[in-house]
Amino acid sequence: MELVAESVMKITAVIPIDGGSTLVNEGNLGKYGKVFSRIDLISNNASKNAGNFSGEARALLEDGSAIGATLQGVWKRVGSKITIHSLDDASNGDQNYVTAEADMIEMQSQVKVHSL
DSSP states (O other): OOEEEEEEEEEEEEEEETTOOOOEEEOOOOOOOOOEEEEEEESSSSSOEEEEEEEEEEETTTOEEEEEEEEEEEEOOOOOTEEEEEEHHHHHHEEEEEEEEEEEEEEEEEEEEEEE
């Protein structure tokens, strides 16, 4: 898999939901320009340290065009850090494997996007 984008994104909100939490992120993500995303983390156990998620992303490219994407995958928490593994399906035909390391104290995520 080819690395196509990498960035640190800001976590702008954490919203409690039934069974988990929603994370809202934004930042510049290489070829995808300004990206806004929302993922709903659902816990698979009482300790709330792992589970699955689904979400949406929107990207605004430099040329003014926009891309939407569905996000889905799994996550695991150790202490204040959440590791996220996502399969993303974008409206422009791109399909990506994304890893993110979310630091819930610093409120930022280190994101790496690989083309499938």
